[in-house]
Amino acid sequence: MSGGAILIADDHPLFRQALRMAVERVAPGAAIVEAGTLPAAAAAAGDQATPLALILLDLNMPGAVGYSGIALLHAECPDVPILVVSSADAGVAAEEARAFGAVGFLHKGSGLDAIEDAIGRALRGIAPPAPASAMPGDVDAIRHAVAGLTPTQLKVLLAVLDGQLNKQIAHQLGISEATVKSHMTAIMRKLDVRNRTQAALVARSLGLDLRH
Structure with missing residues (x-):
């Protein structure tokens, strides 16, 4: 151990x-x-x-x-x-x-x-064997892109999913609106989307807003 x-x-x-x-x-x-x-x-x-x-x-x-x-x-x-x-x-x-x-x-x-x-x-560092993916390659790639977001970027994306505006996100995270916009730009680039609505749709399609 x-x-x-x-x-x-x-x-x-x-x-x-x-x-x-x-x-x-x-x-x-x-x-x-x-x-x-x-x-x-x-x-x-x-x-x-x-x-x-x-x-x-x-x-x-x-x-x-x-x-x-x-x-x-x-x-x-x-x-x-x-x-x-x-x-x-x-x-x-x-x-x-x-x-x-x-x-x-x-x-x-x-x-x-x-x-x-x-x-x-x-x-001991022994991971169970992963099942073969049944998801299309592009969906699997997007899932890994979401997994590659930084902690703050994930918090911003989740706030967008919750319908919050940049001002609200900035207040919640204790950062400036300019920083929120910078994070959104990075998120959209990583997810290969053009706007925050598309970013939210991508995240939602991968189950990030589903309760388990």
Whole structure:
């Protein structure tokens, strides 16, 4: 196991406790950080004083829409494996989770042994085999483009999906409107679209505004 803390990001205290028990069995003595919202998880991921070895992430938590939590945390710490543990339909979510940067997907109904095994494998850097993509090549390329956005660019894109204007986004993120426009220009370039409406449509088509 590599050194570092393990982040458990889930808004259900009882499930966080269950995951904590699994982590303690697999990695006794490892530091554990808990977060009940996506902003709290992102803050923990960006905390240079507490480097992470693994992130256990639920998709459906306050502040997250669709797969945005994976994309945001992957952008914050691209070298840290993200293992999704969610009640979402694995038949759909598993491939999407990997496309946005997760190393694996587990359904919350999995047994404790399966969860512990997946945590151990992720800590050892062993990723489960990824299923063959059933998506067209251009869609798959766009998914990876979204996964390649910076944390701030992802926050701007999610705010656009929420219908916010540049002034509102600037206030929410504590940046200037000019900086918001600069980020939007970079987002549109990376997604190969011409305006913010098209950028929102691309993100929506990839499930970034779907609740899981």
